[in-house]
Amino acid sequence: MKLSQLLEQIEYTCVQGGLDKEIKSVVYDSRKVTPDSLFLCIKGAVSDGHKYAKEVVEKGATVLVVQDEVEVPEEVTVIRVENTRYAMACISAAWFGHPAEKMKVIGITGTKGKTTTTYLVKSILENAGYKVGLIGTIEAIIGDEVIPAANTTPESYIVQEYFAKMAEAGCDCVVMEVSSQGLMLHRTAGFVFDFGIFTNIEPDHIGPNEHKDFDDYLHCKGLLFKQCKVGIVNADDEHVQQVLEGHTCTVETYGLHDNADLWAKDLKLVTGKGVLGIDYEVQGLMDFPVEIDLPGKFSVYNSLTAIAICRHFGVSEENIQKALRAAKVKGRIEMVKVSDEFTLMIDYAHNAMSLESLLTTLKEYKPKRLVCLFGCGGNRSKLRRYEMGEVSGKLADLTIITSDNPRNEEPQAIIDDIKIGIGKTDGKYVEIIDRKEAIAYAIHNGQPGDVIVLAGKGHEDYQEIKGKKYPMDERDLIRDILAGK
Numbered sequence: 001m002k003l004s005q006l007l008e009q010i011e012y013t014c015v016q017g018g019l020d021k022e023i024k025s026v027v028y029d030s031r032k033v034t035p036d037s038l039f040l041c042i043k044g045a046v047s048d049g050h051k052y053a054k055e056v057v058e059k060g061a062t063v064l065v066v067q068d069e070v071e072v073p074e075e076v077t078v079i080r081v082e083n084t085r086y087a088m089a090c091i092s093a094a095w096f097g098h099p100a101e102k103m104k105v106i107g108i109t110g111t112k113g114k115t116t117t118t119y120l121v122k123s124i125l126e127n128a129g130y131k132v133g134l135i136g137t138i139e140a141i142i143g144d145e146v147i148p149a150a151n152t153t154p155e156s157y158i159v160q161e162y163f164a165k166m167a168e169a170g171c172d173c174v175v176m177e178v179s180s181q182g183l184m185l186h187r188t189a190g191f192v193f194d195f196g197i198f199t200n201i202e203p204d205h206i207g208p209n210e211h212k213d214f215d216d217y218l219h220c221k222g223l224l225f226k227q228c229k230v231g232i233v234n235a236d237d238e239h240v241q242q243v244l245e246g247h248t249c250t251v252e253t254y255g256l257h258d259n260a261d262l263w264a265k266d267l268k269l270v271t272g273k274g275v276l277g278i279d280y281e282v283q284g285l286m287d288f289p290v291e292i293d294l295p296g297k298f299s300v301y302n303s304l305t306a307i308a309i310c311r312h313f314g315v316s317e318e319n320i321q322k323a324l325r326a327a328k329v330k331g332r333i334e335m336v337k338v339s340d341e342f343t344l345m346i347d348y349a350h351n352a353m354s355l356e357s358l359l360t361t362l363k364e365y366k367p368k369r370l371v372c373l374f375g376c377g378g379n380r381s382k383l384r385r386y387e388m389g390e391v392s393g394k395l396a397d398l399t400i401i402t403s404d405n406p407r408n409e410e411p412q413a414i415i416d417d418i419k420i421g422i423g424k425t426d427g428k429y430v431e432i433i434d435r436k437e438a439i440a441y442a443i444h445n446g447q448p449g450d451v452i453v454l455a456g457k458g459h460e461d462y463q464e465i466k467g468k469k470y471p472m473d474e475r476d477l478i479r480d481i482l483a484g485k
């Protein structure tokens, strides 16, 4: 592709060299440069792409896009821009032929509920006959291809590459999680979202390499609403107006009160046959009853968000109801049927805040006993161990402490840290290092009316021990335990 074509959407200065060049690849990692590459120098958290300028030229890069000065031979074209990450998004969109324009693009941002809501939207739209691509924390789904994710929102070049593959695979739409870091680092620049969604916000992701403070976090979330056509936002979130500050889209709201355009009323917790769910009535822009086998008020928010989006695609009430009744999200309060007498679920909660929110929600179902099984990662914050221990000790009737990615630490040492947290409460606990044995204990000792949570691993299908990831999927462990293996 001609260099001038790639630069069409950006403001730049050509510092040296000509624009009449044919580009054979667009690259932001020096290790992937080949002859006639355009190389983008990205300033990262660990490294700085500018320092590879000489090396990439030796490998055959003919164009460098920079935001700082570089010294390279004069025949090499140097394009200077204000921000190379932003330029990368626009150049990648051009490189892949602006694939976002060929589909409807739905972007979901918020502290919690992004993953769950993306899968709910996908289920509803697919049930109604749409072909849907997905990009998120767990994976990217492009037709039959499933690619495990490294980031919730990948680098802009990858976003555009996935979009192009989705358009080619015949996807009508794509639903993606948009993290605030993704917005901050321009991973989703270079195109317009058809729908931008805001679920909720609470202090999180603040620290080195993340956001400097809560205001910055709010500001970054708000960027989505300057880059989408229709914004669909949670009216009940206390920060919604700050997130919408300076928005350029039309705005629609959802929530649990009649001030929202689409709202839910008459919430009823439902239990039975090993499943927890919630029923409610949708009101406002649509009017019909909903039954979902996902627990708690936050499942109402997530499903209502999905309904608000899918309404724009003309999906019928019947199709929405049918898809939501069958909805299940891997590793997110995922109920696994082991008995009609008690409920068992797998969830990704792996910090105190998520665990507290989950256990509090489950307590509303008034289980006979709330049993919480979890471990904490090795070579990670000790504080998390104390805090999770304390939360579980306070809220669960029984805690089963076990292992979760011990990495290079001794599992027993991690368990001992968790016990310090539980020790601050009068919560009962047992400790069983081996996760399969711990799950077997939970199942074999399940009592009628119990709710058992296997927390921490969620969608993960491995246990990381001393630098190696051993296959371990909790669904398989449960199957083996039930089969007596």
Ligand SMILES: CC(=O)N[C@H]1[C@@H](OP(=O)(O)OP(=O)(O)OC[C@H]2O[C@@H](n3ccc(=O)[nH]c3=O)[C@H](O)[C@@H]2O)O[C@H](CO)[C@@H](O)[C@@H]1O[C@H](C)C(=O)N[C@@H](C)C(=O)N[C@H](CCC(=O)O)C(=O)O
Pocket: 028, 029, 030, 031, 041, 042, 043, 044, 045, 046, 047, 048, 049, 052, 150, 151, 152, 153, 154, 155, 179, 180, 181, 182, 209, 210
């Ligand atoms: C802090 C951060 O955002 N890091 C991400 C980032 O790394 P970076 O750009 O800082 O990369 P770097 O290693 O400093 O390198 C800078 C540049 O030099 C280049 N380079 C580097 C080495 C070399 O030999 N040659 C070379 O050219 C690199 O390709 C890059 O272009 O780019 C990588 C992919 O390109 C990401 O995988 C990586 O995410 C890490 C894993 C991460 O943890 N990110 C978190 C903060 C994050 O983004 N999280 C959000 C939200 C998650 C949530 O909601 O919970 C997410 O969207 O995932």
Ligand SMILES: Nc1ncnc2c1ncn2[C@@H]1O[C@H](COP(=O)(O)OP(=O)(O)OP(=O)(O)O)[C@@H](O)[C@H]1O
Pocket: 110, 111, 112, 113, 114, 115, 116, 117, 137, 199, 200, 298, 299, 301, 302, 331, 332, 333, 347, 348, 349, 354, 357, 358
């Ligand atoms: N709308 C919500 N509000 C509050 N908590 C939620 C909500 N939806 C889900 N949760 C809880 O948070 C956990 C994570 O949910 P989910 O993965 O959908 O969110 P996320 O935004 O993708 O979060 P993360 O970035 O942590 O992966 C769930 O397992 C559940 O316990």
